[in-house]
Amino acid sequence: MTSTMQTASGERIEELQQMAGEHLFMHAAQTNDWRGSLKIFEKGEGVWVEDIEGNRYLDAMGGLWYKSAGYGRREIADAMYQQLLAIESPPAGSATVSQIELSAKVSELYPDHGARVFFVSGGSEAVETAVKMAKKHRALNGNAGAFKVISRRNSYHGGTAMAVSLGRNSAADPMGPEMPGAIHVANWNSYRLPYAGDPVDVAIKCANEFETAIIHNDPSTVAAMIAEPVSAAAGIQIPPAEYWQRLREIADKYDVVLIADEVITGFGRTGEYFAPSNWDVQPDITTVAKALTSGYAPLGAAIATKKIADSFVGGPNETFKHLITFGGHPVAAAAALANLEIFERENLVGNSRRMGDYLFDQLQRLYDHKSVGDVRGGLGLLAAVELVQDRESKTPFPTDAGLAKKLPKLLDERKIVSFRAGDVIALCPPLSITPDEVDFIVSALDDTLTALEADLGIS
Numbered sequence: 444m445t446s447t448m449q450t451a452s453g454e455r456i457e458e459l460q461q462m463a464g465e466h467l468f469m470h471a472a473q474t475n476d477w478r479g480s481l482k483i484f485e486k487g488e489g490v491w492v493e494d495i496e497g498n499r500y501l502d503a504m505g506g507l508w509y510k511s512a513g514y515g516r517r518e519i520a521d522a523m524y525q526q527l528l529a530i531e532s533p534p535a536g537s538a539t540v541s542q543i544e545l546s547a548k549v550s551e552l553y554p555d556h557g558a559r560v561f562f563v564s565g566g567s568e569a570v571e572t573a574v575k576m577a578k579k580h581r582a583l584n585g586n587a588g589a590f591k592v593i594s595r596r597n598s599y600h601g602g603t604a605m606a607v608s609l610g611r612n613s614a615a616d617p618m619g620p621e622m623p624g625a626i627h628v629a630n631w632n633s634y635r636l637p638y639a640g641d642p643v644d645v646a647i648k649c650a651n652e653f654e655t656a657i658i659h660n661d662p663s664t665v666a667a668m669i670a671e672p673v674s675a676a677a678g679i680q681i682p683p684a685e686y687w688q689r690l691r692e693i694a695d696k697y698d699v700v701l702i703a704d705e706v707i708t709g710f711g712r713t714g715e716y717f718a719p720s721n722w723d724v725q726p727d728i729t730t731v732a733k734a735l736t737s738g739y740a741p742l743g744a745a746i747a748t749k750k751i752a753d754s755f756v757g758g759p760n761e762t763f764k765h766l767i768t769f770g771g772h773p774v775a776a777a778a779a780l781a782n783l784e785i786f787e788r789e790n791l792v793g794n795s796r797r798m799g800d801y802l803f804d805q806l807q808r809l810y811d812h813k814s815v816g817d818v819r820g821g822l823g824l825l826a827a828v829e830l831v832q833d834r835e836s837k838t839p840f841p842t843d844a845g846l847a848k849k850l851p852k853l854l855d856e857r858k859i860v861s862f863r864a865g866d867v868i869a870l871c872p873p874l875s876i877t878p879d880e881v882d883f884i885v886s887a888l889d890d891t892l893t894a895l896e897a898d899l900g901i902s
């Protein structure tokens with residue numbers, strides 16, 4: 444690793460732990476769970492990170508689902524610095540070259556090259572933007588009463604109030620009544636099918652729940668339907684092609700705006716720049732964030748197809764009255780441009796496909812462990828291993844088996860960075876990963892499961 448930072452002294456580490464313990468809010472984490480033992484990282488290169496004590500880990504989660512170009516890309520840092528030297532942010536009502544070029548680059552990569560891009564600061568804002576855009580689009584096209592939004596239970600669309608209403612997920616505090624007009628249907632689950640039957644038929648049945656909800660709620664009042672192409676919140680759930688194809692048909696039939704929430708899957712994670720391309724589907728609006736800059740700067744976007752975007756070109760009435768002060772910050776835009784240049788030069792999307800296939804293939808050997816119920820993946824570099832107490836009945840481990848505490852510790856001992864590993868171990872490594880690094884992850888998981896099963900008395 445090239446950083447010039449020195450490993451901190453024991454005294455300094457103690458001081459930092461104390462400051463964090465007293466003053467830092469870690470997101471969605473219980474202070475008592477990390478106080479005194481917070482992981483503090485100082486260096487990163489490729490898929491590897493080094494903590495303040497000099498321990499080296501492979502980040503199998505790519506930050507929080509975003510480190511697609513990997514750590515330590517100097518050219519991204521240089522591009523950000525150059526933007527700061529030129530002009531760090533433009534006067535009100537104007538733009539920088541980086542913002543304009545990025546909008547054109549994103550549209551070039553997007554299947555609809557006539558797309559228009561609304562930049563924001565992250566995924567939740569992208570979702571808020573997409574939903575507002577969908578509602579106003581419907582209003583501008585003769586449906587001023589269309590305010591309802593259909594989403595899936597146990598999904599995740601962000602931490603802001605409206606996004607939480609859409610996600611209906613225990614990972615976020617609900618904080619009182621949901622957004623008026625939030626309607627929920629079943630999420631897709633390939634391991635525990637929501638209905639009995641052939642998976643493709645069940646997927647179509649799940650998609651049809653959107654249609655039932657539209658009919659029951661009066662189609663003229665429904666603005667949008669939103670879903671993640673691959674749901675990470677539901678444990679890396681990859682639907683058959685027919686699921687999104689059916690969503691597209693339903694949206695067309697009722698003139699409802701179809702939003703693909705690609706905050707995790709956008710920019711190559713599934714082996715295509717945009718996940719619905721795997722199924723030949725074009726959504727109306729796509730939300731992106733994380734991998735757009737590979738986490739080098741906070742940036743998100745709602746990408747509107749030309750059809751949607753053109754509704755907003757006209758007079759004062761058509762103006763999209765939506766403003767986020769730091770949305771599309773020029774320094775973040777410069778980071779994104781440099782990041783996407785790396786994507787193209789190194790063919791990271793192709794590597795996502797190739798290494799995703801290799802990872803999925805290698806993970807199959809984990810079925811030798813009795814606790815492994817399901818291995819999911821095979822659509823780019825997003826995979827999951829689901830553990831169960833009983834493979835036949837798919838019975839989960841009881842909470843008092845302590846997986847949520849034991850697994851992160853065992854993975855940590857084997858130098859793997861994980862996130863919320865428990866019944867499901869999710870994998871989302873940088874797209875630049877090599878076969879040797881995939882092997883490192885899989886053998887660490889193998890060892891981890893051997894140790895876990897010994898601890899739980901499984902033989």
Ligand SMILES: Cc1ncc(COP(=O)(O)O)c(C=O)c1O
Nearest residue numbers: 565566567599600601704706707
């Ligand atoms: C699918 C999806 N949508 C939206 C969000 C919210 O993004 P952010 O945390 O950047 O606000 C996330 C975050 O993980 C996400 O996974």
